[in-house]
Amino acid sequence: MTERQSLGVVGLAHLVLFAVLSLALTSVTPPLPPEDPAPVDVVDIAEVPKIAEPPRPSKRAAPQKTVEATAPEPTPPTPKPEPAPTPDPTPVPKAEKPKPKVEPVEKPEPPKPEKQKPEKPKPEKAKPAPKLLDAEALSTLLDKSLPKAKVKPLDTSALAKSIEKSLPRTTRIDPRATATLIGAIRSQVAPCWNPPIGGADVKKMTVLLHLDINRDGSVVGRPGIVSQTGVTAGNADYARAFAETARRAVLRCAPLKLPAELYDQWKAVEINFDPSEMS
Amino acid sequence: MRTLPLLLALLIAAPAAAVIRVDINSGTAQPLPVAVPAFATASAVATEAGTTAALGQQVAGVIAADLASSGLFRPLDPAAFTTTVAPADVTAPQFAAWRTIAAQALITGNVTANPDGGITVGCYAYDVFSAEELARQGFVTTAANWRRAAHKCADLVYSRLTGETGYFDSRIVYVSETGPKTRRIKRLAVMDQDGAGHRFLTNGQTLVLTPRFAPNQQTLTYMSFANNRPRIWVYTIGSGRQEAVGDFPNMSFAPRFSPDGGTLVFSMSQNGTTDIYKLDIASRRLARLTNGPGINTAPSYSPDGSKIVFESDRSGGQQIYTMNADGSGQTRISFGEGRAGTPVWSPRGDLIAFTRLGGGKFRIGVIRPDGGGERLLTNAFQDEGPTWSPNGRVILFFRTAAGRGGKVDLHSVDLSGANERQIKTPLDASDPAWSPLLP
Numbered sequence: 001m002t003e004r005q006s007l008g009v010v011g012l013a014h015l016v017l018f019a020v021l022s023l024a025l026t027s028v029t030p031p032l033p034p035e036d037p038a039p040v041d042v043v044d045i046a047e048v049p050k051i052a053e054p055p056r057p058s059k060r061a062a063p064q065k066t067v068e069a070t071a072p073e074p075t076p077p078t079p080k081p082e083p084a085p086t087p088d089p090t091p092v093p094k095a096e097k098p099k100p101k102v103e104p105v106e107k108p109e110p111p112k113p114e115k116q117k118p119e120k121p122k123p124e125k126a127k128p129a130p131k132l133l134d135a136e137a138l139s140t141l142l143d144k145s146l147p148k149a150k151v152k153p154l155d156t157s158a159l160a161k162s163i164e165k166s167l168p169r170t171t172r173i174d175p176r177a178t179a180t181l182i183g184a185i186r187s188q189v190a191p192c193w194n195p196p197i198g199g200a201d202v203k204k205m206t207v208l209l210h211l212d213i214n215r216d217g218s219v220v221g222r223p224g225i226v227s228q229t230g231v232t233a234g235n236a237d238y239a240r241a242f243a244e245t246a247r248r249a250v251l252r253c254a255p256l257k258l259p260a261e262l263y264d265q266w267k268a269v270e271i272n273f274d275p276s277e278m279s
Numbered sequence: 280m281r282t283l284p285l286l287l288a289l290l291i292a293a294p295a296a297a298v299i300r301v302d303i304n305s306g307t308a309q310p311l312p313v314a315v316p317a318f319a320t321a322s323a324v325a326t327e328a329g330t331t332a333a334l335g336q337q338v339a340g341v342i343a344a345d346l347a348s349s350g351l352f353r354p355l356d357p358a359a360f361t362t363t364v365a366p367a368d369v370t371a372p373q374f375a376a377w378r379t380i381a382a383q384a385l386i387t388g389n390v391t392a393n394p395d396g397g398i399t400v401g402c403y404a405y406d407v408f409s410a411e412e413l414a415r416q417g418f419v420t421t422a423a424n425w426r427r428a429a430h431k432c433a434d435l436v437y438s439r440l441t442g443e444t445g446y447f448d449s450r451i452v453y454v455s456e457t458g459p460k461t462r463r464i465k466r467l468a469v470m471d472q473d474g475a476g477h478r479f480l481t482n483g484q485t486l487v488l489t490p491r492f493a494p495n496q497q498t499l500t501y502m503s504f505a506n507n508r509p510r511i512w513v514y515t516i517g518s519g520r521q522e523a524v525g526d527f528p529n530m531s532f533a534p535r536f537s538p539d540g541g542t543l544v545f546s547m548s549q550n551g552t553t554d555i556y557k558l559d560i561a562s563r564r565l566a567r568l569t570n571g572p573g574i575n576t577a578p579s580y581s582p583d584g585s586k587i588v589f590e591s592d593r594s595g596g597q598q599i600y601t602m603n604a605d606g607s608g609q610t611r612i613s614f615g616e617g618r619a620g621t622p623v624w625s626p627r628g629d630l631i632a633f634t635r636l637g638g639g640k641f642r643i644g645v646i647r648p649d650g651g652g653e654r655l656l657t658n659a660f661q662d663e664g665p666t667w668s669p670n671g672r673v674i675l676f677f678r679t680a681a682g683r684g685g686k687v688d689l690h691s692v693d694l695s696g697a698n699e700r701q702i703k704t705p706l707d708a709s710d711p712a713w714s715p716l717l718p
Contacts, residue, residue: 178299185301193306194383196351196441210298222409238442244406248383249306251408270300277304 181258181266188256193249195275196241205230206274207243209250213267217255223247226270246273310353311440314382314407315343317357318400319366324392326422331390331398334425338400341429342386342436344473345447349437349673350698355382369403377407384413386436390425397421402432404439414439426475427717434716446668446716447472451675452490452499453711455479455704456687467501469516472668472713474703480514489533490514492714494540500524502532511545525558525565533576537604538584544568546576555589555606568606579631580604581624581648588612588622588631588648599633601648612650621664624648626715627671630694634663634676643676643692656696660685664709669716675702677709 196202207228212220223246231239250271258266318335328334346352362368362376364387377385385405390398397420404413416435418428427448434445455468467487470477480499481487490501499514511524511534524534527547534545537557544557552571555578558564568587569575577590588601597620599613613619617637624631630645635655641663644655656674660681665674668691675691687709689702702708 182299182301186303189301190303190306193303194309194311195306202442222411235442237438241440241442244440248406248408249303252381252383265299268298270298272300272302273306274302274304275306278306278308 177259177262178265181262184258185256185266185269185271188253189249189271192253193273194245195273195278196238196245202235202238202242203276203278205235205239205242206272206276207246208270208272209246211250211269211271213256213258213269215260215263215267217257219250219254219256223250223271246271249273310351311384312353312355312382313346313384313386313436314355314360314377314380315339315346315386316360316364318388318390319364319369320390321366326392326398327396328398328422328425331392334398334422335390338388338390338425338429338432339386341426341473341475342433345430345433346437348473348700350693350700351437351441355380369401372405374405374407374410382407384436384440386432388432392422393419398425398428400425400428400432402428402435404436426471430471430473443672444670444716446670446673448717449669450492450496450714450717451689451702451711452480452492452714453677453689453704453708454487454490456707456709460684467499467514468704468708469499470704477705480516480519489710489712491535491712493536494538494715496714496717500534500536500543502534511543513543525563531556533578535579537580538582544578544580544587546574546578555587557604566606568602569609577621579623582626582628586624586648588624590620590622597636599631599646612648613646613653614650615653619644623665623667625667625671626669629671632665632667632674634665643674645674645694654696656692656694657690657699662690664711666711666713668713675711675713677711 205228208226209223210226211223214220225243225247228239228243256266317339320331320335323330323332326334329337343354347354359380360376361379362373364372366389369387369389372385372387374385383406385407386403387405388400388402390400393399400418400420401415402418403415405411406413414435416432418431420428430448433447437443437445437447449472450469451472452467452469455466456463458464463486464483465487466483467480467490468477469480481503485506486504488502490499492499493513497516499516501512501514502509503512505512505523509530509532510527511531512521513524514521524543524545525531529547529549531545531547534543536543541561542557542559544555546553547556553574553576554570555568555575557566557568559566568578569589569591571593573592575589575591575593578587579589580587585604586601587604588599590597591600592598594611597618598611599619599622600609600611602609612631613633617635620634620636622631622633625645629647631648632643632645635642635644635653640659641661642655642659643657643662643665644653646653657676657678659678661679662676663679665676667674672694673691674694675689677687678690679685679687687707689704689708689711690699691702692699702711
């Protein structure tokens with residue numbers, strides 16, 4: 001082969017390679033499979049469901065009724081065989097059927113909150129029918145729900161009552177209420193405590209007081225000292241002055257304001273005063 | 280459905296602790312509000328210092344002022360009191376009236392005239408909220424000395440409520456200055472720690488410096504330039520007698536007594552160096568404690584008399600050293616930037632107060648005898664010459680204001696660095712020394 005011929009062969013091979021690569025790139029990406037349109041729930045804004053309230057515990061044996069009520073009802077299963085083609089697959093109208101029976105159920109069912117509330121949006125629907133978004137209705141819904149949502153976690157009185165009635169009296173339970181009690185006592189007594197700005201010894205002392213409290217929050221007699229740390233033979237005077245500041249703090253801020261229904265938990269309290277973290 | 284609450288209870292049951300426990304780690308550090316109503320008297324009898332009723336008012340006023348000056352108490356305004364204290368109330372107060380004005384402690388008492396012309400002051404302290412008596416004591420004294428009874432009552436209250444010993448029944452001696460800076464007239468003066476009962480001890484004709492009390496309260500030692508000879512003198516307060524200490528040919532200065540009052544320690548210059556000497560007062564025996572180099576001065580005993588802290592420039596600049604009372608074991612304890620001088624050992628023995636010189640300022644500081652824990656308490660132009668209160672809690676010093684003709688006056692500060700206040704004197708004042716608690 002001459003040089004010219006070999007050059008021509010090489011150039012042709014380059015062109016072929018170039019062509020193949022260019023075409024190959026276009027054919028490498030596989031075609032996307034055709035997508036089904038995702039079903040979109042169209043919910044009218046006026047029907048925004050309220051924030052779910054945890055159910056109130058009640059003593060009625062309600063669930064049994066639900067079981068009987070839904071058994072003879074074949075209509076709820078009927079929408080199931082036709083899921084996709086149905087133009088209105090919204091769960092809201094579905095729920096309307098079993099709704100009257102589900103009302104008295106107190107079992108916590110967080111996945112289906114709409115079931116409990118579709119009744120309320122229904123009458124309101126009639127009013128804002130011409131408008132899609134009624135800011136007033138929305139704001140009243142929201143305003144009602146927010147304060148309730150705040151109060152709910154602390155209001156354990158109903159739960160506490162029912163549990164207390166069903167359990168022996170000596171059992172101490174409900175650590176959530178205990179934690180808030182501790183915080184309530186601390187927030188009332190701490191501002192009244194003037195620790196002595198005494199010598200270095202005082203910073204290392206602590207004192208544990210025992211209080212008996214009456215129902216109205218007042219302290220019975222004088223708080224007794226359970227124990228005191230950091231006391232040596234040399235700082236007995238400081239120790240006495242320190243213990244007295246703790247007693248004074250409790251007596252100054254009595255009567256304490258604490259929830260009456262939890263009186264059994266706070267009728268006897270121990271308070272530990274520790275100034276080591278104060279500057 | 281009884282099982283459901285039971286199940287819930289089992290899930291969230293806490294260990295059955297009978298009593299809940301609250302931890303309080305912070306309070307409000309503020310002066311304790313106290314009420315000091317006028318002291319009662321069964322019947323107003325005239326004494327050489329006024330009627331007992333008038334004395335009752337004044338005693339309460341002095342006690343309230345003492346407690347307020349410590350920075351740890353806040354006496355309530357008498358205008359806010361809802362009741363006065365009758366003689367019967369002194370031993371059985373109506374606590375409800377004091378609770379309504381939020382007083383936490385009540386100091387009350389009575390003044391009675393004695394047949395011999397003196398007075399008895401009864402002092403009672405109560406905790407208002409727990410309605411219990413904290414302390415009581417009676418003080419018998421001449422009518423003219425009523426202030427001392429008031430100070431002793433304030434000391435009783437202070438020590439009962441803080442745990443510290445008191446310091447209100449004590450005196451301060453200092454150098455009263457007047458005149459232009461080039462021709463200063465300096466006189467020794469003594470007064471109660473609250474500024475009352477002020478009187479001059481010398482007439483100002485000779486320059487006097489660094490007066491210090493003896494432990495027995497009755498004598499002072501100081502340095503005077505009388506007859507152009509800088510020497511140490513001892514002054515007896517009662518009689519006014521002044522006596523030169525030793526007949527040394529050289530300049531001697533910076534005298535201090537030992538805690539037992541039997542030894543005087545001071546500096547003397549000789550052959551180009553200044554060294555510390557101690558003189559046994561009874562036997563008049565002189566012993567040399569340091570042997571140069573440089574200037575060794577400002578000696579101060581520890582409260583147990585075993586060690587002496589002093590100032591020396593042997594390292595090139597003034598620094599603070601400690602040594603044993605016999606002169607052995609001389610150790611430098613002040614380091615860091617600047618110089619340090621005028622050390623004074625606290626009556627509690629735990630700290631040494633001194634003047635830190637540096638950065639264009641003189642500042643009062645405290646340091647532990649081992650040299651650690653240095654803390655500066657003041658931050659003005661020129662604060663120097665510290666002296667301790669009898670309970671080792673308050674430091675008195677003198678401050679020179681910046682500028683030409685800057686005033687010089689006495690200030691005190693609490694060991695924590697708080698409650699800095701001025702002690703008022705008739706004229707300019709310097710070189711203060713605080714007496715021990717009067718017996």
